[in-house]
Amino acid sequence: MSSEEMSTTSQGTKIVRTTTAFDCGGRCPLRLHVKDGRIIRIEGDDAPEPEQLRACLRCRAYRQEIYNPNRLMYPLRRTGAKGEGKFERISWDEALETIASELKRVKDTYGNSSIFLIGGGYLGALHSGMRATAKLLSMFGGYTTSYGNVSSEGSVWAVMAQYGSVMVGHSREDFLNSKLIIMWGWDPARMISGTNTMYDLIKAKEAGVRIISIGPRYHDSAATLAEQWIPIRPGTDTAMMVSMAYVMIKEGLHNQEFLDKYTIGFDKFRDYVLGIEDGVEKTPAWAEEITGVPASAIERLAREYATTKPASLMDCQGPARSAMGEQYNRCAMTLTAMTGNVGRRGGSAAGGLMGIPIGHMFRSSGIPGMRNPVEAGGPSIRGTLDLGLRLVRRVHINKIFDAILEGKTGGYPADIKLAWCVGGNPLNQLGNTNKAARALKDLEFLIVSELFVTPTARFADIVLPVTSAAERNDLTRPWPSGPYFTVVNKAIEPLGECKSDFDIACELAEKLGFADFNTRSEEEWLRSFVEENPETGEQIKDYDKFRREGVHRVKLAEPIVAFKEEIENPEDKPFQTPSGKIEIFSQRAAELNNPLCPPIPKYISTWEDRNDPLIKKYPLQLLSPHPKNRVHSHMNVDWLREVEPHRAWINSVDAEPRGIKDGDEIYVFNDRGKLAINAWVTERIVPGVICIFEGAWYNPDEEGIDRGGCVNVLTNDAYSEGGAAALNTALVQVSKA
Amino acid sequence: MQIGFYFDQTRCTGCGACQVACKDWHDLPAGPENWMRVLYSEKGKFPDVFVSYMVAPCYHCLNPVCIPACPVHAISKRAEDGIVVVDVEACLGNEECDVKCLKACPYNTPQFGPEPGAKMRKCNLCLDRWSDNKLPVCVEACPTRALDAGPLDELKVKYGDIQEAEGFVYSNRTKPSVVLKPKRPKAS
Numbered sequence: 001m002s003s004e005e006m007s008t009t010s011q012g013t014k015i016v017r018t019t020t021a022f023d024c025g026g027r028c029p030l031r032l033h034v035k036d037g038r039i040i041r042i043e044g045d046d047a048p049e050p051e052q053l054r055a056c057l058r059c060r061a062y063r064q065e066i067y068n069p070n071r072l073m074y075p076l077r078r079t080g081a082k083g084e085g086k087f088e089r090i091s092w093d094e095a096l097e098t099i100a101s102e103l104k105r106v107k108d109t110y111g112n113s114s115i116f117l118i119g120g121g122y123l124g125a126l127h128s129g130m131r132a133t134a135k136l137l138s139m140f141g142g143y144t145t146s147y148g149n150v151s152s153e154g155s156v157w158a159v160m161a162q163y164g165s166v167m168v169g170h171s172r173e174d175f176l177n178s179k180l181i182i183m184w185g186w187d188p189a190r191m192i193s194g195t196n197t198m199y200d201l202i203k204a205k206e207a208g209v210r211i212i213s214i215g216p217r218y219h220d221s222a223a224t225l226a227e228q229w230i231p232i233r234p235g236t237d238t239a240m241m242v243s244m245a246y247v248m249i250k251e252g253l254h255n256q257e258f259l260d261k262y263t264i265g266f267d268k269f270r271d272y273v274l275g276i277e278d279g280v281e282k283t284p285a286w287a288e289e290i291t292g293v294p295a296s297a298i299e300r301l302a303r304e305y306a307t308t309k310p311a312s313l314m315d316c317q318g319p320a321r322s323a324m325g326e327q328y329n330r331c332a333m334t335l336t337a338m339t340g341n342v343g344r345r346g347g348s349a350a351g352g353l354m355g356i357p358i359g360h361m362f363r364s365s366g367i368p369g370m371r372n373p374v375e376a377g378g379p380s381i382r383g384t385l386d387l388g389l390r391l392v393r394r395v396h397i398n399k400i401f402d403a404i405l406e407g408k409t410g411g412y413p414a415d416i417k418l419a420w421c422v423g424g425n426p427l428n429q430l431g432n433t434n435k436a437a438r439a440l441k442d443l444e445f446l447i448v449s450e451l452f453v454t455p456t457a458r459f460a461d462i463v464l465p466v467t468s469a470a471e472r473n474d475l476t477r478p479w480p481s482g483p484y485f486t487v488v489n490k491a492i493e494p495l496g497e498c499k500s501d502f503d504i505a506c507e508l509a510e511k512l513g514f515a516d517f518n519t520r521s522e523e524e525w526l527r528s529f530v531e532e533n534p535e536t537g538e539q540i541k542d543y544d545k546f547r548r549e550g551v552h553r554v555k556l557a558e559p560i561v562a563f564k565e566e567i568e569n570p571e572d573k574p575f576q577t578p579s580g581k582i583e584i585f586s587q588r589a590a591e592l593n594n595p596l597c598p599p600i601p602k603y604i605s606t607w608e609d610r611n612d613p614l615i616k617k618y619p620l621q622l623l624s625p626h627p628k629n630r631v632h633s634h635m636n637v638d639w640l641r642e643v644e645p646h647r648a649w650i651n652s653v654d655a656e657p658r659g660i661k662d663g664d665e666i667y668v669f670n671d672r673g674k675l676a677i678n679a680w681v682t683e684r685i686v687p688g689v690i691c692i693f694e695g696a697w698y699n700p701d702e703e704g705i706d707r708g709g710c711v712n713v714l715t716n717d718a719y720s721e722g723g724a725a726a727l728n729t730a731l732v733q734v735s736k737a
Numbered sequence: 738m739q740i741g742f743y744f745d746q747t748r749c750t751g752c753g754a755c756q757v758a759c760k761d762w763h764d765l766p767a768g769p770e771n772w773m774r775v776l777y778s779e780k781g782k783f784p785d786v787f788v789s790y791m792v793a794p795c796y797h798c799l800n801p802v803c804i805p806a807c808p809v810h811a812i813s814k815r816a817e818d819g820i821v822v823v824d825v826e827a828c829l830g831n832e833e834c835d836v837k838c839l840k841a842c843p844y845n846t847p848q849f850g851p852e853p854g855a856k857m858r859k860c861n862l863c864l865d866r867w868s869d870n871k872l873p874v875c876v877e878a879c880p881t882r883a884l885d886a887g888p889l890d891e892l893k894v895k896y897g898d899i900q901e902a903e904g905f906v907y908s909n910r911t912k913p914s915v916v917l918k919p920k921r922p923k924a925s
Contacts, residue, residue, distance in 0.1 A: 042761050044878060054880045057754040060761055189750040199881050202748050220750040223788035224881075227923065231784045628752065638767030639760050643753030643775075651783055683783040 013040070016491040017550030019476060020059055021469045022631040023121030026192035027478035028055035029551045030062070032470065032491040039063055039470060039491055051553050053195040053484065057628070057643060064637035065468065066495075070452055072465035073496025082441045085458040092497060092507070095462050100511040102445045102461075103140060106418040112141040113374045113414035118400065119146070120424025121632055122501070123361060124474035124488060125529045126522065129422025129449065131367045132505035137420075139514050142374030144414040147394035147723070150430060152317045154325030154724030155352035161326070161385055161586045161722075162333045164576030166362065167562060168351035169480055170312075172197050174559035175204035177346030180304065180311040181211045183226065184332065185237060185319035187219040191626040193316075193354055194481035201225050210308075212301065214240075215319075216623060217649065217691060218684040230301065231686045233610065234621045235729060236291040237319050239603040240298055241331040243287035245273045247302035248338055254306065255340035262570060263337050265585020269600045282603075290603070292686065306339050310346035313339075317352045318625055323606035323729040326722035328352075330601035334584050342582065343567025345559060356560045358535065359482020364475070365529035365536075367502075374414075385588045387723045398431050398717050398725040401439035420447040422501060423466065425633045427456040428698050428710055431717035431727055434673045437700075449501060454633065455698040455710070467498040473522055475529050483554035485536055487547055597721035608716070608731045610688075618670045618731035620654065620690045624711040627693035636697060646709050647680040649691035650734065655681045658736055665737035667705070668692065670730065673713030675706040676737055690734060694727075739799060739819035740862055741889040741914030742876075744792050746902045748883035749920075751775055751790035758878035759794075762863065770848045772860040773875050778904045780922070787922040791904035792884065794875065795846045795860035796913030797821045806841035808834050811857070819889075819914060820862050823847075830854040843908045862886065892916045 008015050014034040019027050029045040042062055044055045075095035080086025090098075106114050117137055119130035126132070130145075137143040148156075159168050172194055175181060181204060188197045198221065205211055205225050213222035214230040214237070222229050232240060248254040249270055259266045268277075275281035284295035284302075291298075305311055315332035319325065332350035333342075341347030355362070378393040387396075393413050395403040407415035419440075427436045433455075440446060440459035448460040457463045469476075474488035494500075499507070502522065509517030520528065530536045530543050539554055540546050565573040574580030578587060590599035598604075605611045610621070626632070629640040648668060650660065660666055662681040667674055668690060677692060685691055692711040699708030706713045715727045759765070759773040774793040781787050797814075801821045804812045811827035814820070828834075831849045838857055839847040849855040863873035871877065876884040885892065893916055900907040902919035 040764070042758075043874070054878070054882075055754070056880055057752050057757045060754055060757040060878060063761060064767075189752060196880075198750060202881050218784075218786050218788065220752070220788075223786075224748065224750045229784060229786075639757050640753075642767055642771075643756060653783070682779060683781060683786045684779065684788065685783075687783065 016489050017548065018470070018489040018491060019486040019550060020062060021122050021124040021127070021474060021476040021488055022058070022634055023123055024058070024192055024631050025479040026056065026195035027476060027484075027486045028053050028059055028195050029486065030055060030059055034491050037492055039066060045551070047553070053551070054199070056192060057640065058631055058635050061635060061637050061639040062470070064639050065635050066470050068452070068637060071495060072450060072452060072463060073498065074465055075497070076453070076463040078461050082459045083437060085453060087453070087463065092499070095464060096508050096511050098462055099447055099508060102418060103512070106445065107141060110415060110417050113144050114417040115143040116400075116414070116416045116419040117143045117145045118419055118421040118424055118426055120422055121634065122423040124469070124476045125364055125366045126474045126525050127472060127501045128366065129424065129501055131369070132502045133420065133422050134372070135367055135370050136505045136509050136512070136514070136517060138370040138372045139509070139517065140512060142372045144374055144416065145394060146397040146400055147390045148397045150397050150725045150727070151321070152353060154320030154322070154720055154722050155317045155329045157385065157722030157724070158320070158326040158329035158333065159351040159353060161589055162330055162577075162583055163349065163351065163563065166353050167355050167357045167360070168349045169354035169356045169560075169562055170348060171356050171481070171483060171556055171560040172200035174345060174561060175200050175209065175312065176207055177559070178204060178209050178310055178312040179346065180308040181209055182301075182305060182311065182313045183211065183213045183221065184313065184315045185215045185328075186314050186316035187215070187217070187221045187625065189221040189224060190219060190628045191316070191318070194478065216686045216689045230293055230297055233290075233292045233686060234319070234623055234689060235322050235324070235606065235609045236603070238324070238327045238331045238601065239282075239287045239290040240293055241328070241335055242273055242282045242603050243284045243298050244302035244305065244335060245269070245338060246282045247284060247299050248306045249273060251303070253303065254338040258340035259337060262342070262567065263582040263584050264579050265583060265600060266338075268585045269334060272600055272602060305335070309339075310341055310344050311339065312346060312348040313341065313350050314348060315350045315352045318728060320352055320724055321726065321728045322724060323608070323718065323720055323726040324596070324604045325720045325724035325726070326597075327601050327604060333582070334601055337582050337584065343561060343563040345561055349562045353480060355480040356483065356562075358554050358560065359477055359484050361477045361479050363533070363535055364477045365533040367525065385586065386592055387721065390723070396719050396723065398719045400426060400430060401432070401436040402717055404439040404442055405435070417443065418445040419443055420449075421456055422449045425454040425456045427459065428454065428633045428712060429694065431712055431715040431725060432672055433698050433706070433710055433712040434704070435717060449504060464504055465496060465498045466504070467494045467500045471495065471498060472500045473526060475526060483556055483560070485540065485546070485552045487550045489547065489550055594721055606729060608729050612731065614731050618733045620688060620732050620734060622668075622711070622714055622730040622732045623689060623691040624694045624715060624727050625691065627695045630695040633695040633697060645678065646693065646696045647678045649682055649685045650679050651685050651687045651689070652681050652683065653687040654690070654734070655679060658734060660734070660736050667735050667737050668714060668732050670714055670732045672716065673706060674704070675709050675711070675713050677709040690732060738817065739797070739889045739914050740887065741797060741892060741916065742792075742794060743885035743892045743896050743916045744902070745883040745918040746789060746791065746920040747918055748881040749790040749792070750881060751777060752880060754878045754880055755792060755875035755884060758874045759860070762874040766850070768851050770850045770858065772848060772858070776904050789903040789920045791902060792875070793844060793846070795821060795862070796844060796915045797862060798908070799912035799914060800910065802841045802911050803838040803847060806837045808837060812838060820864060822861055822864070823857055823859060825856045825858060828856040830856050843911060844913070889914050889916070
């Protein structure tokens with residue numbers, strides 16, 4: 001379709017219905033007002049309520065991203081030292097020739113495995129970096145890449161162990177059917193978990209549903225929704241859950257009938273909880289010591305959750321982004337089974353992912369991949385819980401930089417010499433940024449495709465300017481949920497010399513001699529993605545209408561409830577686990593024979609928690625939640641910065657002895673790095689914890705102090721046994737600057 | 738007729754979508770000129786904390802004290818809808834008159850850019866949108882539907898006549914055109 005066909009024009013202003021493709025859990029319809037080829041205003045969805053999908057502040061500031069004075073307008077070649085940020089303008093032809101010749105040189109000198117592809121946070125069917133570029137590199141003989149995502153691997157491992165499925169969510173209107181909602185480490189006002197989720201929770205609250213929030217912060221979701229806030233120390237959620245199970249078992253409040261019918265291994269979990277396995281009774285008093293939550297509060301919550309039916313326990317992914325992260329989601333799921341809330345309206349299956357099977361990102365179409373020759377002959381990884389098998393040919397996402405530094409002698413699958421980073425800012429967004437900076441200096445060649453000279457791009461040899469989603473057509477989905485499908489419609493011509501990732505791959509393919517790389521036009525691809533996808537093929541009969549309207553909403557006759565069929569018809573519809581049941585005990589996990597990854601969920605103390613002797617030197621636990629004034633490291637724009645300046649949450653109990661007053665500049669540091677940031681002294685965070693939102697741009701001074709406040713200079717490039725990037729496990733000290 | 742705002746303080750998460758949408762619609766640069774502000778209040782000590790937000794557009798008072806404060810009569814109240822508007826051309830600017838309107842307003846509504854001589858501008862209830870049957874952009878932007886706007890009489894029928902909230906004091910002198918649903922501290 002031409003852009004004229006899919007837009008309406010009034011008084012010289014064209015309205016383009018579209019959305020963005022940021023790495024976000026919402027996907028909100030937008031109306032871009034375009035006049036004289038320029039976007040002059042943005043409005044949101046205009047569908048009648050209750051179907052309206054309202055955008056948050058981030059997309060409201062989209063114009064400042066698109067027309068940012070720092071947008072890259074032409075290809076760059078580095079002229080200064082790596083990281084220095086000095087570049088000169090070059091032509092596309094020269095940029096692509098240089099890339100082609102470097103790819104050939106590295107392939108000929110070291111082999112294809114030395115070429116590394118790093119994906120990013122653009123979630124589009126056509127233009128995602130891991131699609132066209134990956135196909136091209138496969139045709140070129142292959143490449144090494146990362147395994148996993150930095151957000152949710154703890155939760156993914158946990159749900160695959162417990163349920164064998166990632167579709168663990170309910171459509172959000174089902175909150176109205178709950179009697180009690182427990183938000184455990186979940187802040188949907190900030191971390192968009194489906195476009196209208198916060199509004200749906202407000203409607204539930206107003207309908208009389210009691211809401212309790214558990215977490216180290218009294219965040220805006222808690223402040224808006226919760227009748228009760230239960231503050232808890234980071235990394236200790238599982239201990240509290242285990243002791244809630246203790247109360248339920250001791251008082252006979254658990255649903256034994258449900259457990260007998262639908263689960264396996266509850267007896268082993270019970271033996272652990274009661275101390276039969278290890279001699280330690282997991283009493284509320286035991287948990288109080290660890291969590292800081294009074295035993296009486298744990299007892300009350302256990303009774304309330306066990307006796308209020310139905311109740312929705314909503315865990316999330318943030319607490320699972322930790323050294324023992326998967327245990328938290330596994331234990332939450334076990335509590336939902338103990339209370340018989342799985343597969344039930346108004347209940348929940350927990351698991352942290354909240355995905356529903358209509359409109360889920362995981363079921364999006366894209367350019368068909370090609371077998372990557374570098375990964376040929378690797379072990380079969382389908383369905384495995386053994387992370388080691390997944391890392392035979394790939395590098396864990398939080399170890400990319402360690403792999404660059406250590407190579408095969410460090411146990412990694414390749415000696416990485418060239419990296420291509422497509423639409424991501426890994427230096428900034430993965431653990432241990434200072435190590436990442438050392439690693440990027442170690443590379444022979446780095447290509448970055450981006451909209452900006454990001455902290456990662458400062459190390460690049462060639463930077464390619466890429467179009468924003470306003471300058472190209474695509475299909476995109478939110479992370480966890482529809483039930484709707486959205487389109488990215490091109491609103492304006494590419495700015496400067498920007499090209500789409502798809503076009504870049506096509507043009508480079510020509511330089512590399514792959515005349516048959518692409519067989520379809522952008523339009524043909526998009527149409528095929530809609531028509532050939534099992535979901536959209538079924539749901540969307542009029543492709544042109546879908547493009548014009550930018551969104552297709554699916555009307556649900558009743559709320560989607562995860563595992564409803566498995567619970568209603570267990571004979572015909574077993575769970576997708578080896579046993580066909582909810583696996584509180586996982587034989588696949590048992591076979592790993594790893595005490596840090598046990599077959600039943602357990603609370604396990606870890607490095608850099610409050611038991612680590614390191615706490616004497618670095619006495620504060622660090623959290624790095626999603627920012628509300630950015631989309632990760634994207635949307636670093638003034639309109640959002642002035643809504644919420646980048647600052648560190650610190651309790652007055654921790655601030656006062658250090659002489660820190662609200663607004664003071666402080667240093668936050670540990671052995672991995674040191675950053676400067678302003679303090680926000682607040683009563684809304686547990687004493688002993690400091691919170692710095694991720695995504696602020698790394699900007700080290702001559703002494704190596706990060707003046708940008710990039711929290712990952714403090715986090716560890718470690719992962720849990722299930723594969724979670726352990727970014728919420730870190731100890732730091734704070735001083736007044 | 739008097740048009741005004743409704744604000745449900747219990748629904749406000751302080752996200753700032755209203756503020757950003759306002760800046761986008763009216764094409765306001767980043768900086769001190771904010772036609773829609775979101776004020777923050779935190780009370781109590783850990784763990785008993787009370788948090789609330791209060792939106793601060795122009796409340797288009799029934800008795801706008803900014804009007805007589807202006808030495809050049811640049812501010813006026815429209816007869817047809819009570820919207821308080823400013824004639825930016827007539828305004829003397831922040832230096833010449835020393836922001837008399839801002840000093841008069843109990844809600845700090847009049848806004849000035851950072852530059853010397855900046856003229857006063859402020860929320861005009863999205864005058865340009867009413868003719869297209871659209872509510873003010875802040876209202877349509879609020880993700881939790883905490884805002885509404887319309888004839889004050891109708892808002893009172895729909896939402897009640899409470900005109901107080903945390904972080905807001907009703908001025909009997911100026912009579913702001915706003916109806917509120919206040920957030921109350923939890924009974925402990």
